[in-house]
Amino acid sequence: VDRRDGKLAMAHIHVAFIALLIGGLCGLLQTLVRSGQFTLPWGIGYYQLLTVHGVLLALILTTYFIFGFQIAAVSRTAGTLTDKQRMLGWIGFWTMTIGTTAAAVMVLLNEASVLYTFYAPLQAHWIFYVGLALVVVGSWIGGAGLIMKYREWRKTNPGEPSPLLTFMVIVNLTMWIICSLGVAVEVVFQLIPWSLGWVDKIDILLSRTLFWYFGHPLVYFWLLPAYMVWYVIIPKIIGGKIYSDALARLSFMLFLIFSIPVGFHHQLTEPGIDSFWKYLQVVLTMMVVIPSLLTAFSMFATFEIRGRQLGGKGLFGWFKKLPWKDARFVVPFIGMAAFIPAGAGGIINASNQMNQVVHNTIWVTGHFHLTLATTVVLTFFGAAYWLIPHLTGRVLTKQMNKLAIIQAIVWAVGMSIMSGAMHIAGLMGAPRRSDFSTYGDSAQATDWIGYQIAQAVGGTILFIGIILVLYIIVHLVWFAPKGETEFPIGEVSENAEKTPMVLENWKIWLTICIFLILFAYTVPVFDMLQNAPPGSKGYKFW
Ligand code: HAS
Numbered sequence: 001v002d003r004r005d006g007k008l009a010m011a012h013i014h015v016a017f018i019a020l021l022i023g024g025l026c027g028l029l030q031t032l033v034r035s036g037q038f039t040l041p042w043g044i045g046y047y048q049l050l051t052v053h054g055v056l057l058a059l060i061l062t063t064y065f066i067f068g069f070q071i072a073a074v075s076r077t078a079g080t081l082t083d084k085q086r087m088l089g090w091i092g093f094w095t096m097t098i099g100t101t102a103a104a105v106m107v108l109l110n111e112a113s114v115l116y117t118f119y120a121p122l123q124a125h126w127i128f129y130v131g132l133a134l135v136v137v138g139s140w141i142g143g144a145g146l147i148m149k150y151r152e153w154r155k156t157n158p159g160e161p162s163p164l165l166t167f168m169v170i171v172n173l174t175m176w177i178i179c180s181l182g183v184a185v186e187v188v189f190q191l192i193p194w195s196l197g198w199v200d201k202i203d204i205l206l207s208r209t210l211f212w213y214f215g216h217p218l219v220y221f222w223l224l225p226a227y228m229v230w231y232v233i234i235p236k237i238i239g240g241k242i243y244s245d246a247l248a249r250l251s252f253m254l255f256l257i258f259s260i261p262v263g264f265h266h267q268l269t270e271p272g273i274d275s276f277w278k279y280l281q282v283v284l285t286m287m288v289v290i291p292s293l294l295t296a297f298s299m300f301a302t303f304e305i306r307g308r309q310l311g312g313k314g315l316f317g318w319f320k321k322l323p324w325k326d327a328r329f330v331v332p333f334i335g336m337a338a339f340i341p342a343g344a345g346g347i348i349n350a351s352n353q354m355n356q357v358v359h360n361t362i363w364v365t366g367h368f369h370l371t372l373a374t375t376v377v378l379t380f381f382g383a384a385y386w387l388i389p390h391l392t393g394r395v396l397t398k399q400m401n402k403l404a405i406i407q408a409i410v411w412a413v414g415m416s417i418m419s420g421a422m423h424i425a426g427l428m429g430a431p432r433r434s435d436f437s438t439y440g441d442s443a444q445a446t447d448w449i450g451y452q453i454a455q456a457v458g459g460t461i462l463f464i465g466i467i468l469v470l471y472i473i474v475h476l477v478w479f480a481p482k483g484e485t486e487f488p489i490g491e492v493s494e495n496a497e498k499t500p501m502v503l504e505n506w507k508i509w510l511t512i513c514i515f516l517i518l519f520a521y522t523v524p525v526f527d528m529l530q531n532a533p534p535g536s537k538g539y540k541f542w
Pocket of ligand 1: 117
């Protein structure tokens, strides 16, 4: 990666890891408060803390790491960014960072304790919403630079499939732009006028619907960069080949078309949405599971083929041959393994009847600590161990490699305890997002309090994991020996079929994508507008 592009990528990565430090500390305090053994000092509110934790880790750590990674990925595979493209990257970075700072100040002042989902009826200071709007706009500007690079590449290489990693980045950005339009409408037309007092009521159902139109694809915006690492980088690290370029592209395009029209699976218990539309979106949710199953198949195939090449015999002999001492492989692998139960949990959530049991319980928190905070985050850590030294001209030492594997094991142990306890307590009805004082003395709470204490134990182990990873990152950025580190890019297996160009025909995929969105949302949103609560001036406003 060109040094100038590397600097831009590193600027994003720095912010991501600062967010990890502060957000992680809030996570530790979170579990301690819920255990009932600890009270927050200096008048800090439980929801204030929960908002800092959620916003910094789910929104800031992810978005910044993903942009840093994607900039490096495009520069590495489609070529160095032009000055104009890089300039857009910097404008995007500063716009996002000004927005993040504004939103963070409001949360710290307890003026925006509205949780990371920030939909109505919780209300924040208008500066918080403007800050978030700037983060989204900044991401569009930075994304535009990468899309320009992709278009330039295609123009100079007509009729050829683009480099796989660049293609994947563009799918992810396209999905992000389409879905973030929903949250932009919510923020600009509902939340900002309401928080400024221009209107005194807004339609809450509509606010939540616009949020979840964005909120579910958001989770795939986090997941797809992890899949980029699995499909393109891991095969090279293990010395193998990409199983199939076409399968990887198909799976990404399926994410593009199926990940947006599914937001209602977060609103299954909500009145005001006809059950037919909920049913339809649950069916589409099951469709978005398919590309993950394709990914699981492809990864198993990649591992087995390579393990057998190395002499692995019998049904599972190949498994032992994988590079179990290389952190660049082991750390993301632990993330992959976690995705098997995590994905199964997602399918439970999406199943209407079972959702009635788990919705709004701490089971859901357990689900996203496995998906996001284990699968995705461990893959990002694993990627950082080669990406950062590649960008800073350093190398990961043997000791740090070992420490990175230990870190991932600590993370897996802490998360198994914490997330396991969350899943079980959730099935007993323990609520998510509630301060201990609101239920601590209820009769039911005695059943699940042991699990809340287990969560605090797991959370403490995880915090040790955060200190370890930050130690490795600081070492990699400033203290590791100088040298060259590879940005690994896998080659496609010679046995794979040629990639059909239809997989890169944007007209077809975008048409299907827009059709499915309109199909799944037009009638229910029209219903919401028709039946908006009386006096809901927010709706009338727009
Ligand atoms: Fe989810 C709630 C459904 C995936 C994140 N989810 C959430 C929330 C978050 C989140 C943050 O339908 C909470 C939002 C809030 O605050 O209210 N989720 C799903 C489904 C999937 C899914 C069907 N979620 C994710 C991912 C996330 C994420 C990914 C973050 C990155 N989720 C839901 C639903 C709710 C929900 C409901 C709302 C619940 C409620 O009522 O509030 C699917 O995409 C999952 C498919 C995945 C698989 C797994 C495939 C396995 C693979 C690994 C292979 C392993 C290998 C290694 C090769 C089918 C690819 C070999 C290993 C060896 C050991 C040999």
